[in-house]
Amino acid sequence: MNAIGTEYVNLSEFIAEQMILLSAPRNNVSSKELSFLTEAVQGIAPKDHVEMMLATQMAAVHMLSMTMARGARQGGSLEKVGFYAKQANQFMRTFAVHAEALKRYRTGGKQVVKVRHVHVHEDDQAIVGNVTKGGGGE
Template identity: 40%
Template sequence: MTKLKRKPGAAAPREAPVPQVSGPAAATGKLRAIGGSGSDAFNRVIADQTVQSLWLGNADKEGRDKLRSAALATLVSIVPKDEIEGMLAAQMIATHSASMECYRRAMIREQGHEGRQSNLSHAGKLSRTFAQLLEALNRHRGKTGQQKVEVRHVHIHSGGQAVVGTVELPQGGGGASR
């Protein structure tokens, strides 16, 4: 194996420190409703990442506060059960925020045709990504959208006749029952 040569006087490369999770907040899970984890450090990171992913450029202080509160309320309303669900929920909120900003930009009156098309294309891709994230969340939760299939057996003996499908009789006559 070849070793890389350092320039004279250059410091030796350092490995990134491994963060240590300890203390009372590490396992209390007081913020579990936000990120789904027993680690409040993880839950805080998810909350911070979600809030930082929002487009706040057009909002005043009150508007920014409302957007941040809404994002955190959405995280809580998704009810993440574990860290994977917390991460998917954060990505869903970020994706929704980005797609809505693309839709907003596409509707700017002074927007040129190319800009409008580009923003609508990005918004469409983000909307599909949101749907995929929702599907992934549901799959993770075991909600695979299974369909119920009902099988009915009908026996037709020799010489008999049958109709397959819906039969509607005319109003006011034609038989005692449908």
């Protein structure tokens, strides 16, 4: 339970059950898929139950996006390829939204943007970054 970011027994059991069901297409649990889901959640290292649920969604969405990408790659009619490619794209965009949401949640939504105006005239040089005076002897 600590590895997936929660101390709530019922919640962790429910999420584990959801991962088992997701890894059981046609009611046959795939140990590889279940391991993937579990290790993906652990790899994201959720710190609390909100992060744990988001990490679980991210793992599921990734698995689904790869399934759709595989469907597109297997070919068939142009209509089928288009359908699978569109679904894969939507899942991949959803994953990116989840990753951004996790980042915002972890940082408290804080963003730091520094804008500095610098004028560089013709034949001048500019340095981008922090400049400090050093004791280089030059």
